[in-house]
Amino acid sequence: MRSPVVFDLDGVLVDSEPVWEEVRRAFVAEHGGTWREETQSRLMGMSTGEWSAYLAELGVRLPPEEIARGVVGQMAERYRHGVPLLPGAKEAVERLAAGRPLGLASSSPRALIDVVLEATGLGAFFGATVSTEEVAYGKPAPDGYLEAASRLGVDPSDCVAVEDSSNGLRSAHAAGMRVVAVPHPLYPPAPDALALAAGTAKTLDDLTPDLVDSLSR
Missing domain, CATH: 3.40.50.1000 (HAD superfamily/HAD-like)
Structure with a gap:
């Protein structure tokens, strides 16, 4: 074999990395967080639980579970218009x-x-x-x-x-x-x-x- x-x-x-960055940047800004210079490189490779907890550390005023649902929902919507x-x-x-x-x-x-x-x-x-x-x-x-x-x-x-x-x-x-x-x-x-x-x-x-x-x- x-x-x-x-x-x-x-x-x-x-x-997808530009799409992930755009969606998560906007989500962080919309919910009171602050995107950092190193954020995108830190996020690459993290599991859903890990990156949603990390976005909460950036000041997003939502529980990680809600962060994950919101971001993944927006990503799915983008993909429905074409992968x-x-x-x-x-x-x-x-x-x-x-x-x-x-x-x-x-x-x-x-x-x-x-x-x-x-x-x-x-x-x-x-x-x-x-x-x-x-x-x-x-x-x-x-x-x-x-x-x-x-x-x-x-x-x-x-x-x-x-x-x-x-x-x-x-x-x-x-x-x-x-x-x-x-x-x-x-x-x-x-x-x-x-x-x-x-x-x-x-x-x-x-x-x-x-x-x-x-x-x-």
Whole structure:
């Protein structure tokens, strides 16, 4: 069997980070909080429970559960008007699905993962999908990637992960996977996180079976 591949969703397949930032910035401002310079980079990779609690720390005058419902509801509404797939996302998934199992380990809530996979038709290619809502800790902890490997029935050390963010790179590396970094130009990973990657693809067009297989143990 060729190396299983576990994808991140936000920032790798879906250009959602600008949407998340816009929605959460507006929500924080509307509810009395203060967005900080480091907020977006801190939020990337957090589970729903983690980021909603963090927004409360920014001064949002609502319980974390209400924050999560409000933000996720607005994100779902945006996706209902179209999912912003990154260029080459569907083609990359289709290429890698030929002859190998695919998984998904995402920090998005399950409701949004399901909306994206159904609306884009990508759900048919993934043998296992995991939201960090379904594990104990979000990225940079390895829990989501370990759970994805478990659901696929494979060893994490046999897997290649595809990530864009600092916390995502750290998470996949901590799970024992070899990682391909596909850095987002607007939200580049920190140099120390990028150094954990075994390979880099400038765009999803560069994410080929040959690249993945070259990283296989």
